[in-house]
Amino acid sequence: MLVSFLAYRxxxxxxxxxxxxxxxxxxPMPDANLLGKDGKPLPLTSLKGQWLLVSVGNSACLEECxxxxxxxxxxxxxxxxxxxxxxxxxxxxxxxxxxxPLREQSGDLVVLQDDGGQLTAWLxxxxxxxxxxxxxxxxxxGNLMMRFPAKFDSSGAAKIRRDLExxxxxxxxxxxxxx
Numbered sequence: 001m002l003v004s005f006l007a008y009r010x011x012x013x014x015x016x017x018x019x020x021x022x023x024x025x026x027x028p029m030p031d032a033n034l035l036g037k038d039g040k041p042l043p044l045t046s047l048k049g050q051w052l053l054v055s056v057g058n059s060a061c062l063e064e065c066x067x068x069x070x071x072x073x074x075x076x077x078x079x080x081x082x083x084x085x086x087x088x089x090x091x092x093x094x095x096x097x098x099x100x101p102l103r104e105q106s107g108d109l110v111v112l113q114d115d116g117g118q119l120t121a122w123l124x125x126x127x128x129x130x131x132x133x134x135x136x137x138x139x140x141x142g143n144l145m146m147r148f149p150a151k152f153d154s155s156g157a158a159k160i161r162r163d164l165e166x167x168x169x170x171x172x173x174x175x176x177x178x179x
Contacts, residue, residue, distance in 0.1 A: 019159030020137070020148035029142035030122050034091075035113035042112065044119075045142060047087065051168070051175075052138035054089040055150060056123065056131040064132075065090070068150050069109060071157070072135065078161050082168045085175065089138075091119060137164075140175045 029044055036042035053072055057065035072088045079086060089110045114120075122144060123131045137146040146167075148160050168175075 019152075019156060019161075019163045020146050023145055023147060026139075026143040026145045027122055029138065029144070030119065032114075032118040034118070035115070037111040044112070047089065047110065047138075048142040049140050051086045051140060051164075052089050052136075053086055054091055054123075054136040054138060056091045056093060056134075056136075058092060058094045058132075060094070061132075068135070071150070071152070073107075073109075075135075075157065075160060075164070078157075079164060079168065082165070085168055086164070091123075093117065093120075135160075137167075139167075140171070 029048065032044045033041045034044060053076065055065075055068045055072055057068065069088070069090060072090075076083050076086050076088055087110055088108065089112060092111060092113050094115065120131070123136060133150050134147040135150050136144060137148070139145050146163070148163075149156065152160065
């Protein structure tokens with residue numbers, strides 16, 4: 001009992017996750033209309049109800065963006081049966097059509113075109129490298145809450161997966177699969 005009291009009294013949580021950084025305060029999803037994969041307007045708020053793993057790129061980005069999309073897919077697949085609670089989102093900044101390698105990998109990837117830079121302020125809520133250097137995590141309520149480095153090795157992937165598994169396990173009471 002003494003150890004638990006001392007831990008409660010003197011050990012302060014750092015706010016640092018294992019594989020990523022918590023975004024404090026959380027940033028609510030803006031009410032923006034973006035262009036979807038099919039070229040039709042898609043309200044960003046329509047994506048609420050799922051955990052979103054968001055990466056950012058531009059339409060001219062080929063190899064680097066394709067690698068990021070591949071890593072996103074691999075992270076999602078490692079979650080096993082919980083993967084249905086996580087959607088992958090690729091936010092394309094700037095004009096132009098989606099590059100062929102990205103189209104081939106897209107599958108169930110939600111692709112959003114942000115020509116006007118409507119989401120720049122939302123995603124740059126924390127100082128650091130450009131948004132293309134991170135994978136962002138949005139909770140089912142539409143809050144930007146965490147970011148992970150977009151380039152990682154197998155130990156980094158294990159840390160990120162562990163963070164995602166903890167979040168999914170902790171939210172199972174109020175969040176189910178699907179929208």
